[in-house]
Structure formats: structure tokens, C-alpha cells
Amino acid sequence: xxxxxxxxxxxxxxxxxxxxxxxxxxxxxxxxxxxxxxxxxxxxxxxxxxxxxxxxxxxxxxxxxxxxxxxxxxxxxxxxxxxxxxxxxxxxxxxxxxxxxxxxxxxxxxxxxxxxxxxxx
Amino acid sequence: xxxxxxxxxxxxxxxxxxxxxxxxxxxxxxxxxxxxxxxxxxxxxxxxxxxxxxxxxxxxxxxxxxxxxxxxxxxxxxxxxxxxxxxxxxxxxxxxxxxxxxxxxxxx
Numbered sequence: 001x002x003x004x005x006x007x008x009x010x011x012x013x014x015x016x017x018x019x020x021x022x023x024x025x026x027x028x029x030x031x032x033x034x035x036x037x038x039x040x041x042x043x044x045x046x047x048x049x050x051x052x053x054x055x056x057x058x059x060x061x062x063x064x065x066x067x068x069x070x071x072x073x074x075x076x077x078x079x080x081x082x083x084x085x086x087x088x089x090x091x092x093x094x095x096x097x098x099x100x101x102x103x104x105x106x107x108x109x110x111x112x113x114x115x116x117x118x119x120x121x
Numbered sequence: 122x123x124x125x126x127x128x129x130x131x132x133x134x135x136x137x138x139x140x141x142x143x144x145x146x147x148x149x150x151x152x153x154x155x156x157x158x159x160x161x162x163x164x165x166x167x168x169x170x171x172x173x174x175x176x177x178x179x180x181x182x183x184x185x186x187x188x189x190x191x192x193x194x195x196x197x198x199x200x201x202x203x204x205x206x207x208x209x210x211x212x213x214x215x216x217x218x219x220x221x222x223x224x225x226x227x228x229x
Contacts, residue, residue, distance in 0.1 A: 045157075047210075047220060050217065059218060061218075062122075095165070104174060106217075107176075111166070114164055
């Protein structure tokens with residue numbers, strides 16, 4: 001069965017960087033994209049960007065350009081998201097999700113459990 | 122950029138009721154619209170993709186409709202398990218950008 005298992009909670013100081021990983025299983029890694037979505041406490045969902053594991057191509061949300069970097073490792077079927085120059089507003093839960101694109105639509109069909117990131121001095 | 126709005130932002134309903142949630146895009150997105158359900162402390166779950174296609178394993182009481190700028194999610198016969206927050210999400214085929222709506226919370 002398809003599973004996405006994310007790394008554990010992290011506490012970081014403002015200005016630092018954080019790396020969140022997402023280990024996938026149960027499907028052919030390079031055949032689907034990986035999207036990252038975050039959720040600030042008590043708020044809605046924010047799309048951060050996605051990566052195509054087949055060729056490494058990425059698309060990032062405009063407001064995160066220059067601070068976010070998404071990578072994949074096909075040898076371990078793992079996707080990672082790095083966010084640098086952290087500010088308190090980056091505190092939240094970060095999700096990875098499998099991205100399906102097809103003639104019938106593009107959607108996020110399987111999600112990781114979420115990784116808590118707290119930015120605090 | 123395409124903006125998404127949802128209405129209402131929250132609603133109270135009873136078990137067995139029919140619930141309708143609206144989602145509006147700031148410009149024509151054809152049928153590039155998905156719906157997700159999220160319960161507190163859990164990851165979102167795909168309900169509907171392509172505006173009207175039910176996701177795998179999703180109960181048939183959920184349905185989606187619409188195209189262009191106006192979309193609806195209907196829950197026909199609300200069940201106790203359906204109390205959650207619902208998000209619409211549009212996708213631009215180029216440059217492959219997603220945008221979520223602000224969400225609609227369904228309470229008892």
C-alpha cells in the first residue's frame with residue numbers, strides 16, 4: 001500500500017534552516033510528483049511547491065522563492081524539503097503528498113502524517 | 122494569480138442533513154478543482170478531483186459539481202464522521218501551481 005512517512009518534530013531558532021524528509025513506499029517513486037503543503041496553527045492549507053522525482057524539476061510558491069529547496073533521492077524513494085532563513089511565521093505542520101497528474105486531473109491522493117516545525121528563540 | 126474563495130466559512134449541521142459548500146475561483150479554471158477533507162490533527166484526505174470525480178474509497182454521499190469559476194461540494198446525508206474542515210484547491214496546468222481555498226468548517 002502507498003505510504004508516505006515523514007520525519008519527526010523539530011525546533012529551530014529564527015534565521016536557521018530546517019529539513020523535512022518524506023520516505024515513500026508502495027509505488028514507483030519516479031512516476032509521481034511530490035508536493036509540499038504547510039499549515040500554520042489554526043489556519044488553512046498553503047501549497048509550497050512540488051518536485052518531479054523523474055527529472056528533479058521543481059515549481060515553488062512565489063512567496064517562498066529563494067528560501068525553499070526541494071530534492072529527491074530515488075535510491076531511497078525519499079523526498080526532502082529545505083526551508084532557510086526561518087521566521088516565527090514558518091511555525092506549523094508540514095505535509096508531503098503524492099502528486100498525480102493525468103488526463104482526468106491533477107491531485108494529491110496520499111499524504112504523509114505531517115511534521116511539526118517550531119521556530120522560536 | 123488565481124484566488125479561491127469558499128462559502129460559508131463555517132456551518133452547523135445535524136446528522137442526516139444535506140450540506141452544500143461553495144467554492145469560487147477568480148478566473149475560469151474549467152474543471153481543475155479538487156476537494157479535500159481534514160479532521161483536527163490529521164492530514165487532509167482527497168474527496169473529489171476534476172470537479173466531480175470521486176476519490177478512491179470515498180463514500181457516494183459526497184459529490185462535486187461545477188466548472189469555470191463556480192463549484193460545489195455536496196454531502197447528501199451528513200454522517201458523524203463528516204464533521205471536519207473542507208478545502209477546495211485549484212491547479213494550473215501551466216506552470217503547475219496549486220492554490221487552496223480558505224476552508225469551510227462543518228460543525229455539529
